[in-house]
Amino acid sequence: MFYYEFARLPAVLGEEIVAFFRVNGRVKLYENFISVRLMIKNCSKLFKSSVSSVLLFATAGCTGFLKSTTEEPSGRKYLESVQKTVEEAIEQVSPGIVYLKLALKKPGRTNTVTLNGVVLDDKGHVATLYFKEDDVSDVKAWVGEQEYTAKIVKADRINLLTIIKIEIDEDTQPVTFGDTSTLVSGQFLVGVNATSKNLAFEPVASFGSLKAVIEGTSDSVLVSGMNLTHNADIPVLGMPIFNLDGEVVAMSQGRSIALIDGVAKAAKMFLARKDGDLPDEDPWIGINYESISEEMSQVLGFPREAIHITRVYEGSPAKDGGLQPGDVVTAIDGKEISRRGVRALSQVRKYLEPEVGRETVLKIIRDENEKELKLTFGSKPKVTSISIEEFGLTVNDISSMDYYGYNLKVKEGVLVTGIEGGSPAATSTYFGRPLIARGDVITEVHGFKISSIKDLRSALEKLREQKESAVYIRLQRGNRPTSVSLDTAIGQKTKDSEVK
Numbered sequence: 001m002f003y004y005e006f007a008r009l010p011a012v013l014g015e016e017i018v019a020f021f022r023v024n025g026r027v028k029l030y031e032n033f034i035s036v037r038l039m040i041k042n043c044s045k046l047f048k049s050s051v052s053s054v055l056l057f058a059t060a061g062c063t064g065f066l067k068s069t070t071e072e073p074s075g076r077k078y079l080e081s082v083q084k085t086v087e088e089a090i091e092q093v094s095p096g097i098v099y100l101k102l103a104l105k106k107p108g109r110t111n112t113v114t115l116n117g118v119v120l121d122d123k124g125h126v127a128t129l130y131f132k133e134d135d136v137s138d139v140k141a142w143v144g145e146q147e148y149t150a151k152i153v154k155a156d157r158i159n160l161l162t163i164i165k166i167e168i169d170e171d172t173q174p175v176t177f178g179d180t181s182t183l184v185s186g187q188f189l190v191g192v193n194a195t196s197k198n199l200a201f202e203p204v205a206s207f208g209s210l211k212a213v214i215e216g217t218s219d220s221v222l223v224s225g226m227n228l229t230h231n232a233d234i235p236v237l238g239m240p241i242f243n244l245d246g247e248v249v250a251m252s253q254g255r256s257i258a259l260i261d262g263v264a265k266a267a268k269m270f271l272a273r274k275d276g277d278l279p280d281e282d283p284w285i286g287i288n289y290e291s292i293s294e295e296m297s298q299v300l301g302f303p304r305e306a307i308h309i310t311r312v313y314e315g316s317p318a319k320d321g322g323l324q325p326g327d328v329v330t331a332i333d334g335k336e337i338s339r340r341g342v343r344a345l346s347q348v349r350k351y352l353e354p355e356v357g358r359e360t361v362l363k364i365i366r367d368e369n370e371k372e373l374k375l376t377f378g379s380k381p382k383v384t385s386i387s388i389e390e391f392g393l394t395v396n397d398i399s400s401m402d403y404y405g406y407n408l409k410v411k412e413g414v415l416v417t418g419i420e421g422g423s424p425a426a427t428s429t430y431f432g433r434p435l436i437a438r439g440d441v442i443t444e445v446h447g448f449k450i451s452s453i454k455d456l457r458s459a460l461e462k463l464r465e466q467k468e469s470a471v472y473i474r475l476q477r478g479n480r481p482t483s484v485s486l487d488t489a490i491g492q493k494t495k496d497s498e499v500k
Contacts, residue, residue: 090192093246094203095119095144096175098126099194099235100164103138115237116194117141117164118175118248120267124148124166127267128238129253130155131162141166142194145201154270158282158354159262163270175240177264178247183213183221191226191241191252196233204234215346219259221250228252261350269355283354284380286316287323288404291344302365304340306330307348313400321375324366331363384453385417388460390488391471392423393436397453406439410476412451413441424486435484436475443481444474 098117117128126141132155139150143166153163166172187210192203208226213219223241230236239252248264250257288311292302302308309327312318330337332351339347352360359376385396395414402408402415416438419426425436436442442450446468448459463471474483 089190089242089244089246090203090205093175093192093240093242094194095173097192097194097203097240098128098166099142099196099201100126100128100150100238101140102131102136103140105135105137112232113237114196114232114235116235116239116252118238118240118251119143119172120163121174121271122171124168124172125153125270126150126164126166127263128162128164129251130157130160133162139164142196142201143168143172145197156266159266160258161263161266163267176247177260177267178243178245178249180213180219180249180259180261183210183243183249185210185212187243189223189226189241189243189249191223191239193234193236193239198233213259216342217345217349219261219346221257221259223250223257226252226257228255228257230254265353281356281379283356283358283377284316285352285354285360285375285377286313286318287311289329289345289348291341292328293341301368302328303330305337305344306365307337307344311404313404315381315400317375317378322373323362323364323375326366328365329362330365330370333361386453386457387418388456389420390424390460391436391473391486392420392425394418394420395442395453395456398441407478408439408441408476409479410441410443413443413476414450414453414456416440416442424488427487435486436473437477439477441476442473443476444472446472 096119098119100115100117102113102115104111104113113131115128117126119125120127133152136152139152141148141150141164148166148168150164150166153165155162189208189210191206191208193205195201195204206225206227208223211222211224213221226241228236236252237254240248241250241252241257243249248260250259251263252258287309289307289309292304292306292308294304296302296308297304306328309323309325309329312323312325329348332348335351337344337347337351354377356377356379359374362373362375364371364373381399381401383396383399383402385394387394394417396402396417398408398411398413398415403411406415408415416425416436419434419436419438426434442456444450445456445459446463448455448462450456450459469488471486471488472483473486474481476482
């Protein structure tokens with residue numbers, strides 16, 4: 001049996017060597033397997049670095065950077081080998097990491113946001129975290145020390161991905177995406193940040209071990225020891241996280257780390273398209289579903305390895321394909337659902353692979369009978385929205401998804417989906433709540449009945465002609481109607497504009 005060793009300095013001040021055994025691809029730790037007394041003065045002389053640096057190399061050493069041996073190893077030799085391997089790994093992946101700076105159209109506490117991106121191909125296409133295109137006025141990118149202008153190609157809200165194109169003459173070096181299904185607890189990962197001019201654009205690396213993969217409606221990982229403190233010069237947002245083969249398996253979203261599956265699939269689809277663009281429409285099938293609990297399985301006789309359809313939206317591809325609330329889905333495109341609970345939700349999301357025009361086959365149980373249904377992904381209905389700058393509101397017509405998603409009690413009116421800070425609508429009541437909140441439904445404005453955006457536009461035109469400084473608004477908030485009066489002089493806004 002082979003073993004891996006490193007000098008474990010921090011916890012016991014360099015008093016023991018710890019052996020690691022790799023069994024079936026997993027690393028197991030055996031404390032005090034070999035105990036060797038190391039004098040602290042010899043350690044400092046031997047390694048000529050801080051304890052934290054030695055810890056970093058030692059931590060990386062146990063992950064498989066080192067070659068197996070049956071001979072008694074030298075601590076210094078191993079640490080030097082690890083250091084060299086880490087340097088080579090960073091050198092390998094860093095050309096595929098881009099430092100991005102976004103200029104905001106509506107600056108708040110800061111005028112810019114910095115984040116990382118990863119290169120997708122040799123044509124300058126870069127993937128980063130999702131952000132609203134309308135919120136950004138300019139994008140700058142740095143590949144190494146060179147600054148480039150960039151443009152937004154597509155902001156993909158479904159896969160939480162934004163594609164950016166760097167205007168660059170030479171070929172860019174793409175990263176590769178890894179198989180996240182092979183991740184196991186205890187596996188070591190490395191995050192690499194691009195940095196700004198203040199740090200000479202030198203990449204910064206941090207190491208960590210995988211604590212757990214959290215699966216559900218979205219998949220994330222817990223990584224011990226990974227730095228997630230954001231800094232404008234060392235942005236954590238969009239930081240790619242690599243396995244030891246140099247493949248991207250996750251990406252930092254700031255306080256959390258998400259698996260890369262959605263980004264990788266969207267990137268693959270992007271690169272496969274001849275026009276080099278992602279579709280403008282969002283794929284949609286029109287269902288809500290839940291996992292099968294143990295109680296539900298016992299009472300209703302449903303298999304645990306399945307999902308339960310709770311809602312099918314009117315006019316959706318699922319409705320057209322014959323799917324009904326109460327159906328139990330056991331397989332998608334011939335792939336059986338093999339997991340339970342929240343892990344089943346993760347598996348289903350990956351199996352569905354939403355893409356407009358793609359056909360999918362669902363195997364369902366209905367009234368104790370099995371059958372198959374063919375559904376074709378359609379485009380998610382677009383809802384008309386407007387921004388009312390006098391009020392500081394963004395509103396839209398009520399769709400069936402809004403009705404159920406917000407648990408609304410009325411179907412006529414306009415739904416409040418956004419509040420601008422410092423606006424008349426955001427003015428607090430004496431209870432500390434804004435006068436108007438996200439999820440409220442506006443049913444009347446200054447005596448004009450509001451059933452839709454069209455009615456609201458007509459009412460706004462008349463109010464502007466009258467130059468009203470205080471506007472009476474009637475709302476439906478949950479189960480109860482209420483009313484507020486807005487002082488339109490707050491914020492000094494005078495026009496409305498379309499929101500895409």
